Amino acid sequence: MSxxxxxxxxGGPSTSALVLVIExxxxxxxxxxxxxxxxxxxxxxxxxxxxxISQAATCSPDVILLDLGLPDMDGLTVVRRIxxxxxxxxxxxxxxxxxxxxxxxxxxxxxDYVTKPFSMPELLARMRVVLRHRARVESETxxxxxxxxxxxxxxxxxxxxxxxxxxxxxxxYRLLATxxxxxxxxxxxxxxxxxxxxxxxxxxxxxxxxxxxxxxIKLEVDxxxxxxxxxxxxxxxxxxxxxxx
Amino acid sequence: MSxxxxxxxxGGPSTSALVLVIExxxxxxxxxxxxxxxxxxxxxxxxxxxxxISQAATCSPDVILLDLGLPDMDGLTVVRRIxxxxxxxxxxxxxxxxxxxxxxxxxxxxxDYVTKPFSMPELLARMRVVLRHRARVESETxxxxxxxxxxxxxxxxxxxxxxxxxxxxxxxYRLLATxxxxxxxxxxxxxxxxxxxxxxxxxxxxxxxxxxxxxxIKLEVDxxxxxxxxxxxxxxxxxxxxxxx
DNA sequence: CGACGGTATCAAGATTCCATCAAGAGCCTC
DNA sequence: GAGGCTCTTGATGGAATCTTGATACCGTCG
Numbered sequence: 001m002s003x004x005x006x007x008x009x010x011g012g013p014s015t016s017a018l019v020l021v022i023e024x025x026x027x028x029x030x031x032x033x034x035x036x037x038x039x040x041x042x043x044x045x046x047x048x049x050x051x052x053i054s055q056a057a058t059c060s061p062d063v064i065l066l067d068l069g070l071p072d073m074d075g076l077t078v079v080r081r082i083x084x085x086x087x088x089x090x091x092x093x094x095x096x097x098x099x100x101x102x103x104x105x106x107x108x109x110x111x112d113y114v115t116k117p118f119s120m121p122e123l124l125a126r127m128r129v130v131l132r133h134r135a136r137v138e139s140e141t142x143x144x145x146x147x148x149x150x151x152x153x154x155x156x157x158x159x160x161x162x163x164x165x166x167x168x169x170x171x172x173y174r175l176l177a178t179x180x181x182x183x184x185x186x187x188x189x190x191x192x193x194x195x196x197x198x199x200x201x202x203x204x205x206x207x208x209x210x211x212x213x214x215x216x217i218k219l220e221v222d223x224x225x226x227x228x229x230x231x232x233x234x235x236x237x238x239x240x241x242x243x244x245x
Numbered sequence: 246m247s248x249x250x251x252x253x254x255x256g257g258p259s260t261s262a263l264v265l266v267i268e269x270x271x272x273x274x275x276x277x278x279x280x281x282x283x284x285x286x287x288x289x290x291x292x293x294x295x296x297x298i299s300q301a302a303t304c305s306p307d308v309i310l311l312d313l314g315l316p317d318m319d320g321l322t323v324v325r326r327i328x329x330x331x332x333x334x335x336x337x338x339x340x341x342x343x344x345x346x347x348x349x350x351x352x353x354x355x356x357d358y359v360t361k362p363f364s365m366p367e368l369l370a371r372m373r374v375v376l377r378h379r380a381r382v383e384s385e386t387x388x389x390x391x392x393x394x395x396x397x398x399x400x401x402x403x404x405x406x407x408x409x410x411x412x413x414x415x416x417x418y419r420l421l422a423t424x425x426x427x428x429x430x431x432x433x434x435x436x437x438x439x440x441x442x443x444x445x446x447x448x449x450x451x452x453x454x455x456x457x458x459x460x461x462i463k464l465e466v467d468x469x470x471x472x473x474x475x476x477x478x479x480x481x482x483x484x485x486x487x488x489x490x
Numbered sequence: 491c492g493a494c495g496g497t498a499t500c501a502a503g504a505t506t507c508c509a510t511c512a513a514g515a516g517c518c519t520c
Numbered sequence: 521g522a523g524g525c526t527c528t529t530g531a532t533g534g535a536a537t538c539t540t541g542a543t544a545c546c547g548t549c550g
Binding site for chain 1: 332344345347348351352355356357364366367369370371373374378381382384400401402414415418
């Protein structure tokens, strides 16, 4: 069952998986680099969260190894930022062994959590797991969604209406981004609450109402008659599939 | 990004995820059962590998928790046997912390590996990870049923007649979706009521009549002479197998 | 023909769900 | 600590949906 990084799904000549390593400590970075190389993976490195996020966008890696303890920004934020537009598997790599850290990272969108000191064989095995998931679902979500005058750029985290930038609060943006990532489909109240607020808020339907209203005020031409953010009574909400006339 | 025990696109009254627990030690089984129940998961239990494998086949769980140290057979074998025909996520649960065990289990097809003593919150978080993978796969599988001018897109929860979207109430949709999932077959009153309204409504035949009439008004060309939603007098209802001329 | 079991249709409460306004709490900046 | 922004929470009216009862239909059988 074990699967080599050089797995070739009928593509080009040498398609070894590309690993993005986001890690500030040089020693560990070298260690990882050596281990990955010996298994035939190609790797790209970043030493800050900012750099990591932009690398994730530009070099479209097959898997991301992320140290939570970066100097410039919170690791969880890095996970969430990447998840806003990318489904690339993320394996978190950290010295923190606290249960709450693990839960938070996993709920933020990480696919696995390995605590230092970790063993390279185990890390590699866990990478194979997330890679074989990915092999099954090779889907690239588009990063720019346009619906009429509304434009959502998930990678740049920018929302414009008729060309003018709309400033959204963090929660407003997350809600909109979640809907945008699944544009055209209904997302249930529960799913939305869980993705935007977290697993323990699944019954706070009220939050959704307030924030959907807020988004409509900022995005819709006539907030009373939404044409973009539709409500599916008793089920949830939906961002329209196509711009309508 | 996390996924709750109950993602529900109108599939039924209360669809919480089903967890198969394969564990021989009673104490741990109880502990797991309690933890799962408090999060709203339903669970099924097996105490041997054999039993576990057959349960995995019969009750089609959403995720499997598997103890590697079963009395009757090797845990790895259980993983492999299940993987021969099923993609259901498997989280391995064991006292063995040896690196080689982990690697073997993961490479055999397990999706995660948690060592005892484990914390329930962490286990639940890891379950959410594998469940949301699964949810993504499922939501991207297109299931579209076409009968003449009627088109039912189960993934998008969208119904159109001659291209025009028909707005259905939650109950209307659930009823239609249930019929559509078993298209061609007769569903008895009892089954329909149970799937759509819940187990305690199996005698409310009246509801069915009202809602079938409603669906026919919205979907049929001539509601008085149904060509799609057929009545099987004394038995139940049926969505026609093929579009008829 | 008339009764009967099962079915279809209609419409009016009852209930649930949704949009909106607004005030208070928490947090960060200055 | 003042001010601004954001998030949480409560209250309210209104819309959509569900439930329920009354009534008409339709074929079968006595």
